[in-house]
Amino acid sequence: MTRRGTKKKTGTIDLSIIGHARAIPELCEIDNPLYNSAHDGQAWNPKKTLGVRNMRESALVVLEQRKLIDEAQAKAGERFRRIWEALGGSGAGSFDYSREPVDGGGPRSALSDRQLQAGIDLADCQRVLGIGYDVMVKVAGEGRAISELAQSKNLQRAYVEMLKQGLTALAIHFGYENRGNVRKIA
Structure with missing residues (x-):
């Protein structure tokens, strides 16, 4: 953990610029959003990858x-x-049924x-x-x-x-x- 105003660098990523002042960004293993089970076992298709995660999310x-x-x-x-x-x-949310629809637009759908x-x-x-x-x-x-x-x-x-x-x-x-x-x- 770093103090406010100091930079914490991990590899080539400057983690001090991510999020807000109270965020604690850390590199950790996350699920690969681009993982494809059809290509399981391929080196270019890992299940997990490194990503930045706010530990105070x-x-x-x-x-x-x-x-x-x-x-x-x-x-x-x-x-x-x-x-x-x-x-x-x-x-x-609740709806204001007394409001008239704008020209060209129909009534607002409920959900x-x-x-x-x-x-x-x-x-x-x-x-x-x-x-x-x-x-x-x-x-x-x-x-x-x-x-x-x-x-x-x-x-x-x-x-x-x-x-x-x-x-x-x-x-x-x-x-x-x-x-x-x-x-x-x-």
Whole structure:
């Protein structure tokens, strides 16, 4: 970790210019977005590659970095966050039906297909998580830190355990983990 104002160089990449002042960028192995399973085993087609990752992106990244959650739980949390963001963060917004449409444009459609699917997926997540849904929304969806949810260390530990159980349930639900056995994530 470097202090503000100093430059941290890794190889030929200057990591001090990435992100914002509170970001902690690090080079780490990430899933290769260009990986093609049809060319598995080829040297030019690796499953993992080096990439820059902000270690303060979310509470899930911090928990994964501290080895409190495993890879399948982290993937489930990321997928929950994508679903949450696809729906617009806090659900579908309200519409002003008194507004008239602009010339040439028709009435605004209520929800896109992606938002409808995200709503269905989020309802499934709520069914799977039960009472842990609220903690999952605050931490994985809204990106809050565990320390923001409670001041007491005992309560923070309880929230972490509830979050870990919820992430395990989602990992099983999404197919990243099967009855406690971690499946290879491609």
